[in-house]
Ligand SMILES: Nc1ncnc2c1ncn2[C@@H]1O[C@H](COP(=O)(O)OP(=O)(O)O)[C@@H](O)[C@H]1O
Ligand SMILES: O=P(O)(O)OC[C@H]1O[C@](O)(COP(=O)(O)O)[C@@H](O)[C@@H]1O
């Protein structure tokens with residue numbers, strides 16, 4: 324119903340598609356959206372550093388900011404606000420009329436007067452989000468660039484609030500529920516919680532009174548493959564889908580071009596599209612939105628960020644990540660038991676994380692059983708006096724066993740690069756887990772120390788499971804907020 328094409332919860336992701344973002348200007352489409360880097364580097368516009376500053380990672384310097392200007396801070400904030408501005412239906416249709424929200428007002432009102440004191444009347448109920456509500460992005464005030472983990476804009480580490488829009492129901496909406504045909508599509512790799520979000524989107528749409536809700540099968544491919552028919556969705560269909568992992572609708576990588584997708588949306592009469600996916604999916608969603616604008620279609624495109632790797636810039640935690648970390652405990656524990664029970668046992672566990680080691684790091688911390696955790700953010704040596712293998716030797720000598728957790732994107736400099744890409748254009752990584760296993764075996768053979776090396780790769784087991792309770796709640800909130808409900812009259 325909302326006129327905004329991205330909900331507040333999703334808005335953070337939208338920013339990553341900003342064409343001004345230098346990291347987003349790659350030769351291939353899928354490299355356009357930066358995944359969360361090892362440090363939270365602001366978009367390139369804000370992050371251009373001199374050579375000297377590159378050496379000094381304690382603060383981020385904005386070349387274009389004149390810090391001697393007493394107004395640099397409000398200017399920076401204005402610029403930031405503009406970058407985070409949500410595209411709105413009124414950008415194209417300034418006179419688009421609004422209607423009062425249909426968000427279950429009746430359901431809040433008690434049938435009898437018994438609880439009259441407990442329930443505010445509709446007039447007094449302030450359950451809506453004001454369009455000017457904002458959420459503070461960063462909560463730590465670093466007083467100095469030398470404070471641990473400091474991320475500063477200027478050399479004095481001035482406190483600069485950065486605000487993003489708040490998601491939630493609006494008092495006025497732009498889409499009449501009876502005129503809405505909503506579609507949901509899930510793209511990219513699987514992630515625990517996809518079904519929870521689908522379920523909540525459907526349920527919330529129904530609460531608004533939307534009757535026409537469909538699922539697009541197998542990601543964007545479902546828009547072009549004539550053999551794949553859309554799936555009618557209702558509360559009845561989705562009621563228990565969150566009890567299983569995967570995606571009710573199916574997922575895929577690759578697929579049709581943007582104009583084909585929008586043609587298909589027009590043909591089907593879809594005027595509200597909910598995309599559940601990661602960086603690639605959102606690049607697609609952004610392109611779909613732009614194409615709809617170009618064609619002057621009254622269509623809302625809403626993205627819900629999905630990444631098991633938890634690697635979307637500005638998102639603290641994405642759904643499915645918690646579950647993945649929890650599920651990884653089983654693999655780590657097995658590796659530990661194997662290593663511990665063997666003479667000179669070494670367990671190696673590879674966990675997902677293309678360009679970030681969040682799953683590996685969190686799973687290692689949670690387990691308390693990992694001796695070495697290797698992540699893409701931190702380069703390391705395999706051989707040599709400070710290498711991983713030498714440290715393993717030390718661990719075997721001192722502890723008798725060792726367990727290593729390695730993120731799939733770690734140590735890519737050690738494995739053969741094939742330049743292969745998947746259907747979406749993502750680089751196919753070399754297998755660091757297998758390489759580490761082979762090198763470890765070789766090393767211990769060479770030095771004449773027996774070692775019993777066991778390797779576990781639980782990748783798809785972690786991805787295919789259902790969301791845990793904490794992720795379930797996150798998915799519910801995201802699913803509800805995705806149906807933002809129109810903004811106030813402007
Ligand atoms: N730059 C892009 N423009 C349009 N569509 C894209 C772009 N990058 C990826 N896609 C599409 O988005 C979908 C999901 O992308 P993928 O990278 O596989 O997963 P994820 O969204 O999880 O990162 C695929 O169908 C892919 O073709
Ligand atoms: O085998 P697939 O389907 O290509 O998936 C492997 C990739 O999927 C992920 O789990 C998630 O990737 P996306 O966020 O792009 O879906 C990566 O960690 C992993 O490299």
Ligand SMILES: [Mg+2]
Pocket residue numbers: 511601602603
């Ligand atoms: Mg991706």
